[in-house]
Amino acid sequence: MFLTHITAEDDRWDTLAWRYYRDIRQITLLIDTNPHAPISETLPAGLTLRIPLIAAADSPDLEALPAWKR
Helix, strand or coil, X not given: CEEEEECCCCCCHHHHXXXXXXXXXXXXXXHHHCCCCCCCCCCCCCCEEEEECCCHHHCCCXXXXXXXXX
């Protein structure tokens, strides 16, 4: 399943990864899912991107983290 995101001026891969996943390491997932989009400093406005939904099992286990990292 996917969400749809229409890019705005100054959208970037890293900010989109943070916005949707709170994890900039997911940039690769976004880029791989959207081969039509340029890999550039900023994305052009009006571009339609597919944002894959990640299963809850792929999220970090908060109970396993130390209290200061939760």
